[in-house]
Amino acid sequence: MKFEEIVRRILDENKEMKYEELMNLIEEKKREAKGYLTDEGAARIVASELGVKLEYSRGKRDLEIDDLISGLDDVTFSGRVLAVYPPRSFKRRDGTEGKYAKLEVGDRKGVVSVVVWDDKVELISSQKIARGDVVKVLHGYVRRGLRGDLEVHLGSKGSLEVLPEKPMDDRYPSIEYFDLKISDLPKKKGKVSLRGFVHKVFDVHEFDRSDGTKGKVRRILLSDETGKLTVVLWNEKVDELRDLRVGDLVQIVNGRVKKMNGDSIELHIDKSSIVKVMGNYFETDIPTIRDLQANIDLDRRLKVLGKLVSLDDIKEFRRKDGSEGKMARIFLSDGTGILQVNLWDEKAEILENLKMGDLILVEGGHITERFGRLNLNLNDNGRIEVKRMTQEYKKLNDVELKPKKIGELTRRDVLVTVEGKVNSPPQVREVDVKGEKIPLAILEIGDETGRIRLKVWREQAYIVKNLSKGDHIKVKRALVTTDPSGAIQLTNIKTTELEV
Structure with a gap:
């Protein structure tokens, strides 16, 4: 029986014992024998003293992350996937090509990197392993990485499998626990x-x-x-x-x-x-929208890739110097957040070639910030390109369609979906915009967490015109804005949908 199997058997029958505690007992036996005992021999003595019989077969006990130490071979443990990094290729000294991918896996007691090598990389894509999944890491070996942190490596003998979630299983904290x-x-x-x-x-x-x-x-x-x-x-x-x-x-x-x-x-x-x-x-080559928002005052590298989830019409305006300008808004999502991109002047004309769901790469431009929310402004110095859609972005959830509670909305939100009841009947009037009379309805809606003002422009104003207090309303892809006092409010744009 191998050393690792003896260790597992001891831990299996002594569930209160920590891995490091057992290793200390084994090392103590080796010191007492003055070098005449192998790891396996010392482990057998410890097993005997603890009353553990090694002759009969039992199931293996999975380790927890804080049980891992460098040098262990053939370890098995489970945890929540916190991050999945794309595969990378490299050249070996003999000229052959290898590849690897990395996961971050956590439980209530720790977080560890799992490095998957060569053919085993396919285990990630074939099972569509994603952030939030619970996985079982089998037959890995533990080493220290370049930073000195522990890493579990999966080579030819290793494997990786997604586990079904079980209700009330507190061994694997939800992703919200870490997030x-x-x-x-x-x-x-x-x-x-x-x-x-x-x-x-x-x-x-x-x-x-x-x-x-x-x-x-x-x-x-x-x-x-x-x-x-x-x-x-x-x-x-x-x-x-x-x-x-x-x-x-x-x-x-x-x-x-x-x-x-x-x-x-x-x-x-x-x-x-x-x-x-x-x-x-x-x-990172292209930061996520969430990461860009967290680091914007450190880094002015403006490069964003996201799926087009909403857009608005081109608006014309006159500058203070008398010249005419154009501006159009588009909204990109990469699954981590939504970014408003303002297309100015000639860049606004690109809008005619874009359609919902396109994968858009934006480079250059400059950032403006208001109440902690970022807008990317693209003019002559920037570039926008429609990229070929990838599987990763194709399967993105429409985060802007996931309903939010009104009381949870903040100034940092961009596009949101809310539903509730009408608190006050709409006030409808016509507003003069550059000589054009445009209908505007203003009403207040609320749910059990709060209330908010909703401004509805143009044809959609007639959809809400006859609503009464207590009527149900759902607003999809509403734009979060602020009034002159800084209070948040919602307004419709071209792709906003109303259900009444």
Whole structure:
């Protein structure tokens, strides 16, 4: 019986025992024997002392992520997929071509990279493994990566399979467990998990503890698309994360929320927390819309790829200098967020060649920001191109059609779908726009979480004209805007749909 099998058998019958605790017992037996015991021999002695019989067969016990240590072979564990990175090719020394892909997998006790090699890369595409799936990693081997983090590698003997979700199974936290936003934290207490980008790294400071020993503390500034947060690293975590760089994407598990003076908060990271570096923003060719929003004040590299989910008509206007201009709005989604792209002057004419569902690449232009929401403005300095649709983007969910509660809407939202009841009957009037009389209906709608003003222009104003208080209404692809006071409101655009 191999060493790994003996270890599994011991852990299977001693479920309270941690892997590291067992390894310490085995090492102690080897020291007592002064080098005359192999790993397998020492493990058999420990098994005997613990009353574990090795002669009969039992099912193998899957490890948890915090059981993994470098050097282990033939490990099996399960977890939630937090990220899937595209395959990469490379040349070996003998001139042959190899390929690999990487996943990030997490459970309640940790996060680890899974590196899949060569033919095994097909396991990801054939099973359509995606972020949020629960997977079982079989027969991997554990090594340290370039950053010193543990990685589980799947070679010729390894395998990967998607597990069906079971109700009430708390072994695999939901993706929301790992995916809190910084703006959510003021409402949270105790331990939380989230991910974000390193925005700034401050110096390390040492301090004297009450017992006379030295401690260490370091602060970093973390950002996501909803805001920024001070993260405080303590003692061993300072050393463990000494190589953090601006732009690093980190997954934090079990950080502790600490309320500071006023409404401010910090997230404290100690030995019970896990911080996993999942890549660096500046090493990606095309950032996601969500990542662009989190890093925009660090990086003016403007390159966005997304599916066209909405568009508006070309509008003509006169500038202060008397010249005439044109502007059209399109809205792109890549599954992580929605970005409004304003096409100016000659670029606005491209609208005639675009259709809903096109895959659009935008390069150049400049960003404007209002209330934390980004708009990309494309003029003579930018470029827009319709790309060939890929399977990845073809299967994107229409995030703008997923209903949101009115009370959850923020100024950062772009296109949303809401439904509720009419709180006040519509007020309908005609507005003079460049000599043209355009109908406008203004009404208030609400659900159990809040209420909001809805402005409906042109022909759709007649759809809501006769609604009464209490009538049901659903608005798809409404544009989130603000009134002069800064309060959010909704308005229709060309692709907005109304159901009454």
